[in-house]
Amino acid sequence: MFEELTKLLRQENAKFRVIQHPAEGSSAKVAEIRGTLPGQGAKAMLCRAKGVPGIFVLAVLSGDRKVDFRKVGEVVGGKKASLVSPEEATALTGCVMGAVPPFSFWPDVRLIVDPKLLESYEEIAFNAGRLDTSIVLNSRDYLCIAKPLLADIAVQEDEN
Template structure:
């Protein structure tokens, strides 16, 4: 995987952040179908990638404060586990409008990278089993493929078992 020279991806905040940090990644675009309800599963199918390698970004409120949970698209975020991983007692999914306002991205295109406001982030530990994973690149129909360690470094994330089937 080479650093994205020339920023073929269209310069989303996520790609700009990765380029500035010198992180190697591969932009992966596909045609988004607005009728599809599961953005992550759509990406996995369109890109021909195992769903466990495609990660979705979910904003949560842990004891009232916004945070980010990143889990495989074929699993659900375990709210108790993400609260515990962040040292909190209670977590709930954030309101979509709050998520968009905080991150600067639209739902279905929220990237864990390059968010407007830096939030505490937890990536499900299953991501470490793969050489590369895919996350939203900052818009629907655009993902970024990168090493899990680079994802954690770019977001300041920790790893924990936060996903359930």
């Protein structure tokens, strides 16, 4: 996945940098290691929506926000979404949970990004198919290359 992703970014002349780091489970610690803010982290969660069989959703939002699973389901015409199992995520993407990048290379996976991630930061950061490697990518380049559906999928901040 890492090689496929960096090849795509180079082909598209994207502004990005690769950061090697220890595998870390905490978003805040990874952000500190990367030298980025927690909100710059593009948290990618693979979901399935009730009522929409055969379609998966890669929901992407700022690392400091929470996903609203009801909103995710509604965006794809279904009911409340839920995370797929770690085994299913690995089988579908080839990446372990937490390392899935905010890109969809899979035809059955719809990419939905909360626009606040891209509006708030010039660069986004994410694990690049591996837990020990991150990419920091220009937000505009991400939008042009990934071509996500933009939709409000985060819990409203006053609901937290």
